Amino acid sequence: MCAPAAMEKRAHAMLFPFPCSGHINPTLKLAELLHSLGVYVTFVNTEHNHERLLRTGAGTAGGLRGREGFRFEAVPDGLSEEDRRSPDRTMKLYLSLRRSCGPPLVALARRLAACEGVPPVTCVVLSGLVSFALAAAEEIGVPSFVLWGTSACGFVCTLRLRELRQRGYTPLKDESYLTNGYLDMPIDWIAGMPPVRLGDISSFVRTLDPRCFALRVEEDEANSCATAQGLILNTFEDLESDVLDALREEFPRVYTIGPLAPEMHSRVDRAQGHGHGAAGLSLWEEDAACVAWLDAQPEGSVLYVSFGSLAVLSLDQLVELAWGLAASNRPFLWVVRPGLVAGDRGVDALPDEFLAETKNRCFIAEWCAQEQVLRHRAVGGFLTHSGWNSTMESIWSGVPMICWPGFADQYINCRYVCEEWAIGLRLDEQLRREQVTAHIEEVMGDTKKSKEMRRNADKWKASAEAATAPGGSSYENLDKLVEVLRLEEADAELASSTHAQ
Numbered sequence: 001m002c003a004p005a006a007m008e009k010r011a012h013a014m015l016f017p018f019p020c021s022g023h024i025n026p027t028l029k030l031a032e033l034l035h036s037l038g039v040y041v042t043f044v045n046t047e048h049n050h051e052r053l054l055r056t057g058a059g060t061a062g063g064l065r066g067r068e069g070f071r072f073e074a075v076p077d078g079l080s081e082e083d084r085r086s087p088d089r090t091m092k093l094y095l096s097l098r099r100s101c102g103p104p105l106v107a108l109a110r111r112l113a114a115c116e117g118v119p120p121v122t123c124v125v126l127s128g129l130v131s132f133a134l135a136a137a138e139e140i141g142v143p144s145f146v147l148w149g150t151s152a153c154g155f156v157c158t159l160r161l162r163e164l165r166q167r168g169y170t171p172l173k174d175e176s177y178l179t180n181g182y183l184d185m186p187i188d189w190i191a192g193m194p195p196v197r198l199g200d201i202s203s204f205v206r207t208l209d210p211r212c213f214a215l216r217v218e219e220d221e222a223n224s225c226a227t228a229q230g231l232i233l234n235t236f237e238d239l240e241s242d243v244l245d246a247l248r249e250e251f252p253r254v255y256t257i258g259p260l261a262p263e264m265h266s267r268v269d270r271a272q273g274h275g276h277g278a279a280g281l282s283l284w285e286e287d288a289a290c291v292a293w294l295d296a297q298p299e300g301s302v303l304y305v306s307f308g309s310l311a312v313l314s315l316d317q318l319v320e321l322a323w324g325l326a327a328s329n330r331p332f333l334w335v336v337r338p339g340l341v342a343g344d345r346g347v348d349a350l351p352d353e354f355l356a357e358t359k360n361r362c363f364i365a366e367w368c369a370q371e372q373v374l375r376h377r378a379v380g381g382f383l384t385h386s387g388w389n390s391t392m393e394s395i396w397s398g399v400p401m402i403c404w405p406g407f408a409d410q411y412i413n414c415r416y417v418c419e420e421w422a423i424g425l426r427l428d429e430q431l432r433r434e435q436v437t438a439h440i441e442e443v444m445g446d447t448k449k450s451k452e453m454r455r456n457a458d459k460w461k462a463s464a465e466a467a468t469a470p471g472g473s474s475y476e477n478l479d480k481l482v483e484v485l486r487l488e489e490a491d492a493e494l495a496s497s498t499h500a501q
């Protein structure tokens, strides 16, 4: 089937994120931005998520139908229903995608090439954890770009995990190293970063297993990015300038285009009404009533509490946190998603006495439109697990944080939030209700420290806005990225015509 000549000339990005919210959300935002700049976009979900999305607002609102130059496709993830219920389902998903998902992606690109009115795929954009698709891009014959979903400091720390192992810092010798001060050892040799504690680098430095599978996955995934044509980061230059300078020594083609909030880039503002909006592709039903509840709260009075899409708390941690929140006597909005509590539990695990005591000043939601919540005038603080999307969303909303990191890059994000950017406080690993209450007071109260944190949060918000406004670093870098995508396309065309001669 023959496509019109104009179509054939258009850059066509096929985006494939690892299938979890922390990866889907930023990849979708990148897709929106590319589309707004004229790139044809194919956004690939797994079939399982596609079905799931059809059951939530994203599907019913018609988002998945796509629109001119923006289509959704799906490939199988290869997981059995039993695997999906397993506690290590994320690792199983990772392995299954690696094993079985390359050929369907290649087949999809070939099928698209034969579709009338669809330009051939000219590049593949992956999120972290799906580096197997770099080989798929090679097979399709197009360049690949990686949207690594962490901060620049998170990426650099992940890259250095291999060196830490080679230098003998990890794995830990025995369990006592978790608590004997070993993790406080300063690491001062990572280029572009201030001295940080060993324990701040990643959750993976805590392993005792020399063959720790998750650690090897992180190392391999980050290092595989070296073979991609470009690395895209959801951060902005002013926020992480030193570490970005150092990173560019290794990866000259780093594009910082954050905060990845489409409406922050004024060009997408103009195209509003065509986009998917802040709701994006939410894997859980968003509770709209929480926004109405926020509307009725005084400005800056509410603490928003959420731990992203993957974290699992023990019942003890949940109870400790609940009573810490209760004792603060402040209003709070708490996202307790199904599966947040060990044993696949959620809201049902909250103690009845806690619910009774706080019923007049709390809203429990299973999921919410987090970006909208963070930008709501009533929200004055965010108790977070320091996932990078949440951290970035808090920064560009100007909301100070209470950080309780527990996995992967969350430790280094927390370190930067609390010490480099001075917009947050950290909770100890061992959650204690007294400290939860004290930190809430310290962040949301009227102390010298809380005022300073709010001032800094306002400053970073303004800096994020400047980066994404016309002339700002992220705005310009996005233009450069699109230009490269077009050039790559032109190069590919040149190569194929030379080849044909």
Ligand code: UDX
Pocket: 021, 022, 023, 025, 149, 150, 282, 306, 307, 308, 309, 310, 311, 335, 366, 367, 368, 369, 370, 371, 386, 387, 388, 389, 390, 391, 393, 407, 408, 409, 410
């Ligand atoms: C994962 C990793 O855990 C994290 O360390 C890494 O930095 C990114 O990938 P996740 O744990 O889900 O992500 O956290 P986070 O990065 O904060 O992403 C969560 C996303 O879900 C955010 O975009 C947030 O806005 C969204 N969310 C969360 C909602 O839309 N509604 C909610 O109720 C809660």
